[in-house]
Amino acid sequence: MNASNTQIQMRKGLLEFCILHIISRGEVYASDMIDELTEAKMIVVEGTLYPLLNRLKTASLVSYKWVESESGPPRKYYSITNEGKEFLLTLDQTWESLVKSTQLITSKR
Amino acid sequence: MNASNTQIQMRKGLLEFCILHIISRGEVYASDMIDELTEAKMIVVEGTLYPLLNRLKTASLVSYKWVESESGPPRKYYSITNEGKEFLLTLDQTWESLVKSTQLITSKR
């Protein structure tokens, strides 16, 4: 039971929420997402991101299109679907309520 | 991919944090914890709580003592150890930083 594992566990499920938010703001591909997450100090590795994106795609929450790159292999650019937008709203509520509950418990004394 | 599962996933690891906080405020036994969590709208079932308490005990973050009940079987009353207090401080930071990161990502537009 160490802090770094706790961090991983606390973040579970949150990543899906964050990724969906990032995609909801406009077309992006994997490296863009990793950059933005890293900038916000939420580290994520490729082996986590790609399966997650496939899950979102399978659930019809996002879609993608191949785009040729000017330097290097083609990229998958993701965008959010209407279904994804709706789901994101429920995630917003879930997160908000979770923060509220935690606040309530951890600020008591 | 449904909202109730997302809630479960988002909460992973958070429970450990909340339970440790509850125990840190004074001696409690399982039902007390469930009551407090339920009051804060953070539902948890026994099958989740007991293994978690055993993990915390194994990691020396909490200790317990048996206490006779006035009505019913004896109870395990938990209290936090010094090691647990230290760990709780790092969890506070982990949680705070996680909230900050999520805020940063989800409030952008």
Added chain:
DNA sequence: TAAGCTACCTTGTTATACCAGTTTCTTGGT
């Protein structure tokens, strides 16, 4: 003494993240 409640515990399943790779495509150097 049997029923019912309370408290604690266990087993099997599911879902997600991580680690450590692999594959494919493109470019650049020789």
Added chain:
DNA sequence: ACCAAGAAACTGGTATAACAAGGTAGCTTA
């Protein structure tokens, strides 16, 4: 023309935690 290097997408195995659905044991009460 060939090979190295890099970028991008992907995969298989492992660990962890939460849940569902049970089980066991002690105490109380009718």
